Amino acid sequence: MIQGFRLRRIAPKPFFVAFFLLATLLISGLPQGFGSAPARAEEAASDDFSGGDDFGLTEADPELPAKIRKWNADCLSCHSEDGVKNPPRAGMDLKLLATLTQDAHRFEMGDHGKMACKDCHTEAYVPYPHLPKAKEKIKGCIECHQQPAKIIEPEFKASVHFKELGASFTCLSCHEAHIMKKASKIGSAHMATEQDNTQCLTCHGDDATYAKWKPKDKRPDMAVAHDWLPEQDLHFAQVRCMDCHTPVPELTLSHTVLPKEKAVRDCAACHSDDGELGKRLYKKMLRDSDDGWGGFRNAPWLGEIYVMGANRNQWLELSALALVSLTAVAILLRLLWRRLRRSPPASTPPASHREDR
Secondary structure, eight states, X not given: OHHHHHHHXXXXXXXXXXXXXXXXXXXXXXXXXTTSOOTHHHXXXXXXXXXXXXXXXXXXXXXXXXXXXXXXXXXXXXXXXXXXXXXXXXXXXXXXHTTSOOOHHHXXXXXXXXXXXXXXXXXXXSSSSOOTTGGGGOOOGGGTOHHHHHHHHHHHHTSHHHHHHGGGOOGGGTOOTTTOOOGGGSSOHHHHHHHHHHHHHHHHTOHHHHHHHOTTSOOOOHHHHTTTSSSHHHHHHHSOHHHHHSOOOSSSOOOOOOOGGGSOOOGGGTSSTTOGGGGTTTHHHHHHSOSOGGGBTTGGGGGTOOOTTTSOBHHHHHHHHHHHHHHHHHHHHHXXXXXXXXXXXXXXOOHHHHHHO
């Protein structure tokens, strides 16, 4: 009896169930962003800072592109796999040459593909044999990218790489200038992720390369270093290292690589309507596409990825809201009906009183 009494005491009453459901509705309200224009479109309106990357120059010599292709073909006649297999000149150091080859197609598709090799390598590399100390005359990145360097250089010098490795760590330590492409110019976020993460894994995924920079240290195992992260393979394939290991940028992806202790570990930073991915990797998608397809938040992402929490659907949320509302109303109506049934009928006077009348 005592046990049964306790069970009856703690059993929820329908009235309280209905009250709880209605209170939940009042607190939660309508789905986030419903009925209002997505704020993301305005945030994504500013593309990656390009000041100086594209230059905006018009071609003064219409024949220059053809000339550049011819000049570059002369270089690639040696500096290619075919050049190693069939050297155009006798007496070449083929072992060294094999480490200095480029893929012509990948070069032409990269950001520097319309430039002549000698624009960076200078005229010292035009004759063969190349001029003495020609390597010392190769131009640095800042000579052309002066405007973005005003932002990038301070960020770079604040990064963990520069602080630990000093001036020996340069732009070219990460960026392969012959084939790199700005992420915002790559049509697929997956391809941008693959390109950018490959730059990181060149050192952080290879013992020999890592040892060149830090010979006294053992390369950390990436799986162990990220053991807190669920679905590691999925994250590594869909998110760039830099998206978690740099501070949130105002205009472009920051070059301040943070120490591991300061990397993002908050799942909600990405898995939310207004998450970091929309300010970084998927920023261009949101800028160039309609954000409201099918009621999904961040709808343009769905062509490549579904992010739980970031691709919420307002119609599904409204349907759930309506279902909970109807359930609460049904419970209240049921309570009212039961109370009406239990109410005692109006009392009738005794028979003796009716006879006296």
